[in-house]
Amino acid sequence: MFFQQIVNGIVVGSVYALTAMGATLVYGIMRILDISNAGAYALGAYISFFFLLQTGNPLVAVVMGVALTAVFGFIVQKFLYAPLMDKSPNVALIAGIGLFIFLQDFLRLVGGPQARELNFGAMLPSVRLPGLGLTLYGTWFLILGATAVLLLVLWYLLNRSTVGLAWRATAQDLETAKAMGINTNRVVAFNFILGYGFAAVAGILVGILYNSIYPMMGDVPAYKMLAVIVLGGLGNPLGTVLAALVIGMAETLIGGYVGFFLPRDAIAFVVLILILLWRPQGLLGRRRVS
Secondary structure, eight states: OHHHHHHHHHHHHHHHHHHHHHHHHHHHHHOOOOTHHHHHHHHHHHHHHHHHHHHOOHHHHHHHHHHHHHHHHHHHIIIIIGGGTTSOHHHHHHHHHHHHHHHHHHHHHHHOSSOBOOOOGGGSOOEEEGGGTEEEOHHHHHHHHHHHHHHHHHHHHHHHSHHHHHHHHHHHOHHHHHHTTOOHHHHHHHHHHHHHHHHHHHHHHHHHHHTOBOTTTTHHHHHHHHHHHHHHOTTOHHHHHHHHHHHHHHHHHIIIIIOOSSOHHHHHHHHHHHHHHHOTTOSSOOOOOO
16 A cells, blocks of 8 residues: 555656646746646647547657647747746736636637547556555556656756756856857747647646546646745756655645545645745755845
8 A cells, every 4th residue: 555655656746747847947047937838738638639539649649749739839939928028027927827728718619628538548558566565557657757758858958968058057147148159049949849848748648647638637737836846946857856756745645644634736735835834945946145
């Protein structure tokens, strides 16, 4: 039972990490909370569903879902956020919320209000370990494997590539980076492409895990990702991963051993409040010196 709950928590935390990573990357450069990123979570799942119906090929469905959602991220940056760069962050936040609501209504009109099946589960066999009282489902291997690969790729990009160097410079001081010859427009655009791609992967994986997608599926991730990125230390990718695992583990263990004395999705905010009382800057954030 204990090992089953631990694995459950890691799987849930992995999904949270992918969901929040896009918003973390955007905040790291632009210092805005991109709520529309949660809309990309649902959009990627629906695009994959459409291509699965048309082609019957899961790989094509996933690739097209991620690729087209990443292109959508580029469009959002180019035509929504770029014109608002000189405005107050609150203006960009409101614009992102508006786009998120639009995406939900658009998906409801195009895909219908009812839930749809995103069925990849039959292709993913389970493994039972009776000695540990543990069942490892095929979808869990898919989620953990995809999360590990994507996070390793992200780590390499941020820490071992010229793209990562440009990203860190732009995140530290956009104007200085521009003055030093860095193409900050390209860096910001790549940031959105990567971030929306991550959100699409998270939405597709959740659709596969629960064999269900629906237009409002981005509602919970919209505020859950805020808890994750704040807890991790705003704009800190490694902190986001750590915070996602902490919240995923807390939800699973509290639900498994204590019971749901309050809605499961509220546990994330209880954990957030308790940890911020101890570390106001977040788990890996840096305390500001005035």
